[in-house]
Amino acid sequence: MKFSKCYAVATAGLVLCASLFTGCGQRTPSQPVSSVAESIEDAPDLDISALVYDTAEITIPESARIVALGEASHGAYEMQLLKTEVFQALVTNNDCRVFAIEGDFGGCAKVEEYIHGGDGTAEEAASQIGFAIYKTEEMADLIQWMREYNETAGEGRDLHFLGFDMQRYDNSKAYLLSYLYENTPELAAEYEEKLALLTNENMWNLTSDELKSAEADLTSLIETMDGGSFDADFAKECAQSMLEFVQVRLNESQYNVYRDAAMKDKVDWICSHYDGLIFINGHNGHITKESSSGYECMGALLYNSYKDAYFPIGTDIANCTFNSQTDDGFEVCSVENANTLTAQLDTTKGNYYYLDFSRVAEDTSWQNVLNSKQRMMALNISLNQAMINFKPAYTLEIIPSESYDGLIVVNQTEPTHLLP
Secondary structure (H helix, E strand, O other): EEEEEEEOOOHHHOOOOOOOOOOOOOOOOOOHHHHHHHHHHOOEEEEHHHHHHOOOOOOOOOOOEEEEEEEOOOOOOOOOOHHHHHHHHHHHHOOEEEEEEEEHHHHHHHHHHHHHHOOOOHHHHOOOOHHHOOOOOOHHHHHHHHHHHHHHHOOOOOOOEEEEEEEHHHHHHHHHHHHHHHOHHHHHHHHHOOOOOOOOOOOOOHHHHHHHHHHHHHHHHHHOOOOOOOOHHHHHHHHHHHHHHHHHHHHHHHHHHHHHHHHHHHHHHHHHHHOOEEEEEEEHHHHHHOOOOOOOOOOHEEEEEEHHHHEEEEEHHHHHHEEEOOOOOEEEEEEEEEOHHHHHHOOOOOOOOEEHHOOOOOHHHHHHHOOOEEEEEOEEEOOOOOHHHOHHHHHEEEOOHHHHOOEEEEHHHHHHOOOO
């Protein structure tokens, strides 16, 4: 995948964390900034493999502990392909060993088993991530690549696949009970009964009293469990994931507040248990550096904790055709968006360009663009047909320099390739 080379901007920190809706709309004309357009047009093609430290092309600073890639749409093929190519570049050039996704913590442990030689297929592993939008050929290809990489990796050089979301119960509970039965069978039997109602099948049907009872039981269990070994810590984090989802459900009016805070804690857990550079991938609205919707999103919380060690790259799309989730499966939908950044695509040589903000700090034209509000694509997993002609339903108005350290702007996307 090639990008047209762009120059860039040093960032500070605001973020696009608002409620994300969806819809279809029309693109309106936007004039390119002349000097910006020229700098893109005159530049040679740039491969994503240039995402390395200290190169003349795209630079990930040595201070980075977490590189985050946002997605303007989970249902677009190019967005899923980007996560693979950016991660592969970081593995090759930056010694990155951890891929963490906005997927279920326990479910992604199934993928981790598979890429380390577990039974089944990559397609079956992809289905365990917890969200149907990830059950794609693209995700299966990434998982298979990680398995094959690990087959020849040296000791301590293997790759890991982790999830930092918690909106499921079954897999986390299975890992938790398996550990408890192996180490404290009486405790396992007690909590298997106490947690019997916490299943994926009825997770949206539990009453407030049932959730409160589960909250008390999980809190008591976590206080009882010892840590120390990785297996013990993982089992305890599975219990913590279940508790977090219970608390999210108990606080429906602040669902995003509780969920993003829990996802931030998951990334902290990952950083505390794995060395080196960590790559995380989620919706743009979760990875931006400063919130703009009245609550702190995951990216804002990470930026507050890690400062310059947190390096988020956002994405924007001019013409997005994607898979939109419905009650019965998926349907293909298209939306369009125009801003000063997407206008530059008219002068690029390909379907993409990457803008490294650190490189245009002294460029007045780019500074004017990056420090002004831009309405950027922010599709959720579903398209609300009632919002077809309401552009704010599927875009968010943000200041790019305050949200990201870099930006990948895509002209045209196609839908992901869904697995049966």
